[in-house]
Amino acid sequence: MVRRSAAVVALLWALGFVWFAIVLPQPAADTQTDAIVVPTGGGGRIDRGLELLREDKAQAMFVAGVDREVRPPEFAEGFGVEEALMECCVTLDFVSVDTKSNAREAAKWLEEKEFRSVRLVTSDWHIRRTALDLERATGGKVVILEDAVPTDPTFGMLFLEYHKLLARRLAGLWE
DSSP states (O other): OHHHHHHHHHHHHHHHHHHHSSSSOOOSSSOOOEEEEEEEESHHHHHHHHHHHTTTTOOOOEEEEEEETHHHHHHHHTTTTTEEEEEEEEOOOOOOSSHHHHHHHHHHHHHHHHHOOOEEEEETTHHHHHHHHHHHTTTOOOOEEEEEEOOOOOOHHHHHHHHHHHHHHHHHTTT
């Protein structure tokens, strides 16, 4: 009985990983949300968020986990953000340092601004765990639209991220 149970668990784990690696999330539909949240860390994320902001797909954008050495004018220059757009609509977070704290800080910002819907923009391999953390941090009070930025992740990245997602889901059972 123990061997069969272990075999079933191993099979479920393997099938889950295959699904996770093959069925990567895609960019979201052309949908309006109150806000955009972009965790730093991967290429194309911030550019995608700014593109959506310029297309009036949201009122404001929160960039989570910006390096403390980066100043807003440097950020604006580096990403080609117009001064007016930067002042009205882009908030930089210098507090968060990882995915979980990104979600916490974003949730505080969303609540402060009284936003009820958000487009989460991050890498395709990272979006499931990021969305899970943001869902938990907002207590389910905010509708989250997942907008994945397509990447070409390595096997190692996918393997590690799959296990981080499993760990986060398991940890959620005790929260």
